[in-house]
Amino acid sequence: MHELSIATSILKTSENEVRKINGLQVAEIYLEIGKISGIEIASLEFVWDQCMKDTVLENARRHIQETGGLAKCAECGMQFPIEKIFDPCPGCGSPFKEILKGKEMKIKKLLITT
Template identity: 45%
Template sequence: MHEMSIVMGIIKIAENEAAKANVTQFSAIDLEIGNLSGVEYEALDFAWNVAVEGTVLENATKNVHKIQAKAQCGDCDTIFDVQYIYDNCPKCGSYFKSILQGKELRVKSLDTY
């Protein structure tokens, strides 16, 4: 359940931003999470409900923008969608690849009231 640590990280970021903006509550938060980030969305939801109580995110709507992973083949340069980290190149079959996107774990924005 490392998702609890993830939520604690989100709250820490939000509390720093709240202090800067001089607000006590946020109405919404937008997160960007790639499908290779290692975060289980359901586990995140579960941890979220427990952790945000009494924080600046208590009443905030959580919008998760899922990012589809993409990789570039190390042998033939083909760019392809990645579902699992062990997916290989659909063109040449190589497992050598660099991940272009999909590992994101980011707080994109916060909305104030």
Template identity: 55%
Template sequence: MHELSIATSIVKIAEDETLKVNASDVTKIELEIGALSGIEIDALKFVWSSAVKDSVLEKAVLEIVKIKGMAICENCNTEFELENIYDVCIKCNSNFKNITQGKGMKIKRLEVI
């Protein structure tokens, strides 16, 4: 389950950022997780409390925004939504596409005190 290592990496980043601004705790953390990122949101939520225990994130509200996958077809230039990385173009059924969003994960916002 790589979600635990992702959660511990988020804790490390949050601790580093709170040190930079001399904050003691995080009250809210907002994550953007792409639909194509390979991160199982339910699994991340499941391990979250264990990963943040005794950290600056222990009392923080976790907010997750799911970013849909989007691509542009290389053959017909159609922009379309992807549910899976292997989806084909909705117009011409081509497999050749440039994925434009939804592959990553980022910490969008930390609210600190």
């Protein structure tokens, strides 16, 4: 379960941002997680409370947006949405593609109380 290490990384980044502005804690956190990032949102939520106990994120409201995948075929150049990393090009059937979107995990916004 790598979601625990992801939660820990989110916590470290959030702590750094709170420290930069001499804040107290995070009131809200906005995350963007790509559908083909390999991150299980349910697993991340499962480890969240225990990982964030007694930290700047303990009482933060979470907002998670899951973004769809987008790829560009290496053979025909067609851009197409993908649900899974192995989805072939619907135009020519080629399995070779460049992933344009959907693998990211971003902290989009932190609302910090001071």
